[in-house]
Amino acid sequence: MHTHKSCSRNPLRALTAHGPKCRVATARPNEGARSVVASRTSVARALAAVCGLLLLTDAAIADGPQFESPPVHPIQVSADGSRLLAVHQADDRLLVYDLAQSAEPTLEQEIMVGLEPVTVRERTASEVWVVNHLSDSISIVDLSTGQVTATLIVGDEPTDVVFAGNPERAFVCVSRERVVRVYDPSDLGAPPIDIPVLQVDPLALAVSPDGASVYVAALNSGNETTTVPPMSVEQAGGPPPPDPPMGGDLPLPPRVALIVQHDGTAWRDEVGGDWSAYVPYRVYDNDVLRIDVASGTIAEDYSGVGTTLFGLAVHPIDGRLYVSNQEALNLVRFEPKLKSRFAENRVTVIDPGTGTAVPSDLNSHIDYNNPAGSESERALSLSIPTSITVGTDGKVYVAAFGSAKVGVLDQFGVVQRRIDVGDGPCGVALDEARSRLYVLTRIPGGLDVVDLLDDSVSHVGVGFDPTPQEIHVGRKRFYDGRDSSAHGDLSCATCHVYADMDHVAWDLGDPQGEFIDGISGAFAGYHPMKGPMMTQPLKGMVDTDPFHWRGDRPLLSDFNQTFVKLMGRATELSTLEFLEMETFLNAVVYPPNPFRPLDGTLPDPASGPNPTRGEQLFHSGNLVDGGGQCFECHEEPSGAKRLVIPFTLLGENEDQDLVVPHLRNQYEKVGFDRDAAWALRGYGYTHNGVQDDLQMFFGSRDFTFDTQQQKDDVEAFLLYFDTGTHAAVGAQWTFDGANEAAGRSRVETLEAVADLGMIGLVAKGQDLSGQARGWAFIGGGWQPDRSSESPVTLDDVIDLAGNGRAITFTAVYAGCETRLGLDRDLDGYFDRDELDLGSDPGDPGSIPDPSSLPPIAASFTGVRLEPLWPNPASRAVRMALELSVESRVDATIYDVTGRAVRELLRDGPALSGRSETTWDLMDDEGRAVPSGLYFVRAQVTTEVGATETVTRTRRVVVRR
Incomplete structure (x- = not known):
């Protein structure tokens, strides 16, 4: 009712x-x-x-923060069966387990790689490649020395790598760039060869048993649906009658778009109506592509596999493909009809010989005629099928991330049994020689060992998991x-x-729902039949x-x-x-914008689309009818403003009030083109996805661009829009003693950005004695992970590379440099100190004898003002001081003119150790400070012996 x-x-x-x-x-x-x-x-x-x-x-x-990168191939048994390799995504490490010496896997090495590692692949018995999704890199690890020997900068958001061909080549899936990038492992300096793939977010790779083919599965491959624009729906006489019927006291619904799906011959709605006259294009459904290794070209495509594809595996004998996936039922209109059944969890079996794709429902036990379900039914369900592997006997094992289970399927994808494992299983690796299945879990990080003879499960640790417990729970x-x-x-x-x-878009309206009146006559109110909306x-x-x-x-x-x-x-x-x-x-954030350079600035090219000019036009170009500015609605840093715009101001094609959306992910939506014969995706911009691109949006609203160049510039700025994570986060370089000229300027740029407090910066490698070491860039110098050692220079760290040693620099999120560079478990003792004294740097409960070593807080000589965080800031910024001895602290905020705008600390009690305070971005009068650059200056006075005053300064950018 x-x-x-x-x-x-x-x-x-x-x-x-x-x-x-x-x-x-x-x-x-x-x-x-x-x-x-x-x-x-x-x-x-x-x-x-x-x-x-x-x-x-x-x-x-x-x-x-949490980035939620997709685990792709996070675990593997070595070819000789002696080792188990896994990536610890939360701790940015490669884990190496020994399988030969004991009944259970024994953790023997933990090697820091790049940020958000999602795939590990063995190339040789001693060389392993790790794909780092956030770092845009591949870490090449030498297991014999336990170090990263090279870092391959491969492009934005890589997901997977496989090896094939004679001579051998490495095929790297670079997801955001929609290419498979091919490298020569014997000559990493040689230019790679790109194989473009017409897919949205290519994700997983696999190799045919004969090594002649590489397969590519796309995460967001779609399901050949698109939206008919509201005006076209109106011209055609309106959408099909609502089911269930509309409530009698509801006003007429707004004009809305309509979701249609191509059935191979025509574009049809959920009741079979033909809309082909209003949709002149087709949408690619390249769920899985086959690359011919010899020619380096796309040889075949397979469609009808699923909407969201997670895992890809090949039968090691007959070469059939197994794809774990979800199928969205978004053609169905209205929430009451979608209740309890809006997607299917499946494994689709592809026969490369015939090209046929046959999906198998992982939850055929569900009785959808009983919308309430039952506890026994829920106990059998497999939700979010991700990692998948196939044995020589044809048995298929698939991790159900949302069910804490592994499904065991037959060769046709039919579920035979289910094995309970830890929460968030994200990787499976089969050890046929031992009749074991190794299952990597995410919530929290763990390793489950399944005895396939009786399905019993034992649990093995994965080392230190820095994820807070509340994040695991949420x-x-x-x-x-x-x-x-x-x-x-x-x-x-x-x-x-x-x-x-x-x-994809979903129509989650309810014809029998509630209508909420508008605020005034200028607002339409909220009709329950809202039409398609993009997720x-x-x-x-x-x-x-x-x-x-x-x-x-x-x-x-x-x-x-x-x-x-x-x-x-x-x-x-x-x-x-x-x-x-x-x-x-609230802890999940966007990755860096892939178009911005490492220093985070906007390019200013002499010709073509110019994001710097676009930013100027965005703020002062008078582009809104009547002389308004874009930023007056789309406030930085996010582009949102907590405003609802009445439909009367949104153009003649809109009947609904809409909120001002953020602008942080505009670059993710490109690829829809109504004028092309074939579009990469079926949806574009705005709430219903009907706008091809930002240029179309500019032309359909009350904007007053004078030239096409202005449109190009503003579009460029929006595609470069700051995501809230600095562009340098994740960036890496490995020095090997012979490549300093190629990488020094890159690391110097990272150092400069870190010095502004925008990022943290760490280095990992071996010292001259061959010991594993870490450094963090703090206060203008490089603090080693042995407290008795003084800070060193960048040259000192780089000079350690050579003669078989490598040093890898990694830009991390501001505030994370201490944990990732010096004190992994944040127990107050440096990592090398702990190793020297026999305690575990990956266990906060394991610390050295306190009499042997003072904790970190007392190891700093003088004063350290940590990088401010977040930076840029929109609501508040945190500052932290580390003091070696008891001191009095005055902290003041200055603007770019040198004017003091806020006293944070003045004549307070003496402090020692580590102390934190927060600036709420207000001045001394309680007014919000405007956007701009500010300086935090901490003046520390110590009276141990002679009175000494030390000043430390950090910069912060405020964005309103």
């Missing part, structure tokens, strides 16, 4: 603001609404405090289908793939509320109803349970 809500009950009841320049009517929460939101948030925070949780914001993300809430849905097969992550998008990413959400495309969810917790209305759960999550998930999601 639906109701008609009045304005007085509108959750976004707001004032209508007329800015002096913008000249548009917009809505933002009024003081009453703010107090309601504030009180609800306060209750949540209080509950979090009582329960020992940490509600994370952009000013406080525990131990660094991540499980997000991915786990067992407690999220009626049948145990669905979760938030089903559509929000790795907290991102599934790149939105759940990254970088802090300060981007209200949520959803229409702004009809003031708080993230307002999505709690989705667990019942869409996923079929019997009840909503409790306040605490939802808070657990929200804590995790």
Whole structure:
């Protein structure tokens, strides 16, 4: 039974603001609404405090952010069966286990690689390649010496690598660039050869048994759906009648787009209506591609595999392909019909000989006629099938990330049994000689060893996991289908793939739902038949509320109803349970923008699209009708402004009020072209995905561009828009004694950025005695991981490379350099000190004899002002001081003119050790400081012996 809500009950009841320049009517929460939101948030925070949780914001993300990179091939048994190789994504390390000396795998090496390692592949008995998704690199590791000997900079967001051909070549999947990049492992300096792939986010690779073919599976391969624009739907007489029928007291629904799917002959809606006259293009469905190794060209494509593809494996004997995937049922309109069944979890079997692809449902036991499901049914379900492997006997093993299970399938993909393992299984490796299956888990990091003779499971550690417990708890809430849905097969992550998008639109309206009145006559209100909406990413959400495309969810917790209305759960999550998930999601951030250079600046080319000029036009180009500026609605740093824009100002093709969206992921949406015969993807920009590109958006709104060059420049700026993570994060270089000229300027750039506090910077390698060492760039020098050693220079560190030694530099998130460079477990003792004295640097419970060594806080001589974080900042910035002796501290904020704007500390009590404070970006009068560059100066006075005063300064960029 639906109701008609009045304005007085509108959750976004707001004032209508007329800015002096913008000249548009917009809505933002009024003081009453703010107090309601504030009180609800306060209750949540209080509950979090009582329960020992940490509600994370952009000013406080525990131990660094979460990037949610997709695990691809994170575990492998060596060819000779003597070792197990795995990547520890949370700790940025390669783990090497010995399999020959004991009944259980024994961890023998932990080697730091790049950030967010997602794949490990053995090339030879002593050489291993690790793919680092965030670092845009491959770490080449020599197992005999336990060090990274070379770092291959391969391109944006690599995911996988395989070896094939004679002579042997390395095929690297560079996902964001949509290429398979081919290297000669014997000559890494030779230019690679690119094989372009017409796929959205190519992900996983596999090699045929004869080595003649390399297969490529795409994460967001789509399902040949697209949207018919609202005007075209109206011209055709409207969409099919709603099912269920529309409630009698609802007003007429807005004009909306319509999702259609190509069936091989025509574009059809969910009831079979033909819309081909309004969709003149086709959409590629290149789910899996076959590369001919000899020619280096695409030889075949396989379609109908699935919408979201995770894992790819090849039968080692007959060469059949097995693809773990999800199929989105987004052609179906309306939430009531999609409830409890909006996606299928599958393994699709491809016969390369015939090209046929046959999907197999992993949850054929589910009775969808019972929408409530049952506990016994949920206990059998396999949700989010990721890693997959095939034995010589044809048995298939697939990790169900959202079910804490491994499914055992026959050669046709039919489930034979299920094995319970740890939460978040993300990798499987088969050891046929020992009748074992090794399962890598993510929540938390762990290794399960399955005895396939009786399916018994033993657990082995993966070393130190720096992930805070509250992140593990919240991540499980997000991915786990067992407690999220009626049948145990669905979760938030089903559509929000790795907290991102599934790149399709969904019509989740309800013809019998509630209508919420508009704020005033200028606003349309919220009709329950809202039409298709693109899945939105759940990254970088802090300060981007209200949520959803229409702004009809003031708080993230307002999505709690989705667990019942869409996923079929019997009840909503409790306040605490939802808070657990929200804590995790608030820690998830975007990766760096791939177009920006390492220093984070915008290029300023002499010709062509110019993002620097585009930024200027964005701020002062008077591009909005009436002389308004783009930034007046799209405020930096995110591009969002917590405003709802009335439909009357959105053009003649729009009937709904829409929120101002953030702009951090515009580069991810390119590839849709209505004018082409074939489009790479079926959706583009705006809430319903009907806009081809940003240029089309510029032409369909009240913009006043004078020239095409201006459009090109602003488009370039938006594609370069800051994601909130500095462009240098993840960047690497390995010095080997012969390549200093090639890499020195790169590392010097990283050092300069780190000196501004924008990133952290670490180095790893071996010293002259062959011992594993670490360094962190702190206070203008390189602090070694042995406390008795003084800081050294960049030249000192680089000079250690050569004669079989290599030194790898890695840019990390600001504030993470101590853990990743010096004190891995943050127990207060440097890593090399612990190794020297027999304690474990990867175990905070294992520390050296305190009488043998002082903790880190007392090992710093003088004063250290840590990099400010976050930087740039939009709400608050944290500063931390480390003092070697008791001292008095004065801390002041200055603007670029040298004017003091805020005294943070003055004449306070003496401090020692490590102390933190936070600047809320207000001046001394309580006013928000404007965007710009500011300086934090800490003046430290020590009275041990003679009085001594030391000053330390850091820069911070404020973006409003």
